[in-house]
Amino acid sequence: xxxxxxxxxxxxxxxxxxxxxxxxxxxxxxxxxxxxxxxxxxxxxxxxxxxxxxxxxxxxxxxxxxxxxxxxxxxxxxxxxxxxxxxxxxxxxxxxxxxxxxxxxxxxxxxxxxxxxxxxxxxx
Numbered sequence: 001x002x003x004x005x006x007x008x009x010x011x012x013x014x015x016x017x018x019x020x021x022x023x024x025x026x027x028x029x030x031x032x033x034x035x036x037x038x039x040x041x042x043x044x045x046x047x048x049x050x051x052x053x054x055x056x057x058x059x060x061x062x063x064x065x066x067x068x069x070x071x072x073x074x075x076x077x078x079x080x081x082x083x084x085x086x087x088x089x090x091x092x093x094x095x096x097x098x099x100x101x102x103x104x105x106x107x108x109x110x111x112x113x114x115x116x117x118x119x120x121x122x123x124x
Contacts, residue, residue, distance in 0.1 A: 002124065003027045003028060003029040003124060004027070004028055004029070004049040004050070004121050004123065004124055005028070005029045005030075005031060005046055005047070005048040005049055005050075006023065006028050006029070006030050006031070006048055006049065006050045006051070006052060006117065006121070007031050007032070007033065007039065007042055007043055007046060007048040007050070007051045007052070008030060008031070008032050008033070008051075008052040009032075009033045009034075009035075009036065009038075009039030009042075009051065009052065009053050009054060009057065009062065009065065010032070010034070010052070010054040010057075010083070011034050011035060011054065011056075011057055011058055012054070015054070016032055016034075018110065019052065019113070020032075022110045022113065022114060023117075026114070026123060027123045027124055028117070028121075028123065031046050031048065034058070035057050035058040035059040035060070036057040036058070036059050036060035036061055036062060036064060036065035037059040037060055037065075038059075039051070039053065039057070039062075039065050040060075040065050040068050040069060043069055043075050043078070044072070044074060044075065047074070047075075048078060049078070049079075049121045050078065050079050050080075050081070050117060050120055050121035051069070051075075051078055051079070051080045051081070052080075052081050052083060052113075052117075053065060053066055053080050053081065053082050053083065053100065054083050054084075055082055055083065055084040055085070055091055055094075055095060056084075056085065062082060062083075062095075063082075063094055063095065063098040064098075066080055066082065066095070066098040066099050066100055067098050067099060069099070070098070070099035079101040079102070079120040079121060080099065080100045080101050080102075081100065081101065081102050081103065081104055081113075081116055081117070081120065082095030082096075082098075082100035082102070082103040082104070083103070083104050083105075083106060083108075084103060084104075084105055084106065085105070085106045091103075092105065101120060102116055102120065104116060
């Protein structure tokens with residue numbers, strides 16, 4: 001059985017490295033995009049099993065990217081975890097309203113993220 005693919009849409013290299021290192025010890029395959037437009041394109045190209053979507057992104061926001069992915073039949077059912085720095089400002093609810101399956105507020109523990117990933121896209 002082939003490894004499940006996770007798309008991480010995040011403009012911050014440090015944050016991408018943390019997730020890259022975390023997933024290196026699993027059977028998941030990680031692909032990355034650094035802005036919302038590239039994230040939507042990559043999702044259509046790669047057909048990921050799960051998407052990690054930062055909310056604050058260049059070009060189009062993570063919320064707009066999530067809405068676009070939900071509107072496309074090819075990605076409408078892919079679980080999306082919204083990652084936000086602004087849980088107190090209501091970004092968590094806006095992410096869910098945009099179509100995110102779950103959200104995680106920064107800072108989060110790597111264990112917390114991995115548990116959520118495994119819940120929404122169990123390893124093969």
